[in-house]
Amino acid sequence: MTDITIVPPLAKVPAARLRSAKLALADLRPWDPATTPNFSLDGDPALRCPCCGACHLTQGHMMRLQMFRNARGPVVVTSGYRCPDHPEERGKPHPGAHAQGLATDIRRADTGQGLFRDITLAERLGFTGLGIGRTFLHLDSGHAYAPRAAAWTYY
Template identity: 40%
Template sequence: MSNTRWPNFSAKELRCKCGKCGSDGSEMQPEFMDSLQQLRERFGKPMVLSSAYRCRRHPEEARKAEPGEHAMGLAVDVQIRGADAVQILHLALNLGFTRIGISQKGNSRFIHLGRAPIGGRLPSPALWSY
């Protein structure tokens, strides 16, 4: 665990995993992280993050015409499935996460939780499946 103001999330799991940029996890937006910490406390169980901050050189971001929420420090992907996924979805909606993507088939099951500015280039609120 971390000694930051978000005790359930370590800098290691928040940093970019491209291996080229020197990210340290501090790129995540504090207001977003406050909401994520609140979500974790209400969920009451560990939340495994498969992705958090991504620099513009990260393979996922490099494919995009413009960087997404991960590159703005405004999104995470939580590895989760089944009833726990339904609970996270319910809690996230009540905590004001405005961009939610759901992948609940195959081996890569996760929920994308994001918060893009309303009126920005990314449609918000938005709910989608992968």
Template identity: 40%
Template sequence: MNDSPWPNFAYSELRCRCGVCDSTGREMEPAFMTRLQRLRDAFGRPMPLASAYRCARHPIEASKTAPGEHFDGRAVDVRCRGADALALLRLALPLGFNRIGIHQKGHERFLHLAISPNGGRLPSPAIWSY
């Protein structure tokens, strides 16, 4: 059962997966999640998440000089590849996702989709590859 206000994203899949914190998934920014749900509605197919919220102790966040967008609850990594990745990218841009990372090699392929305010601590708009 999905107890979140977003029909296609349960709190359980939004929580930090570090294994040491007590994240519930409710740390995600509601405005970001509303936009992510709009993207899911437009895409019309499942968007499995490789990562959503990450606490400051999550190994990836802890290795940074300052926690990133996942910590702020304004980023997800969507597992996708090939034509699905391109379709998501095309739908995400007009919805205002302005920080996009593309990882399309190897076994774990995904799109990092985030929203960061212009003039904030992270450059935006920005696109990069892993």
């Protein structure tokens, strides 16, 4: 078996836990921005952690987000990677999907039909965590410590 480099936050997670969470190692490689023409670190600063500037998103997640954008049209990212010191991550017993490089939040559609379209599309593309906020839609590609598939609201 060939060694695969995976994003640093997930390198500390036991391989058995990754397998039990059904996270494919090939999808956990560091994101190569050259593979996603509509997303870049320069053009989408929200992909970086706001407190340290790091970006450890996974290739599989970003390719899924690119496919979502290809089908839906323009997407505004409101939150991407979060380091373990980010205020939203600090109190968690295990790193959240953002801190694992497996999640982004996007500005959500402002109509019920648009939101339904986005949720349906996300599920078809393999996003397994869908969180609905008043102004954003959380899309994640898995989680090493929480059961998936899952959907929730933030209000």
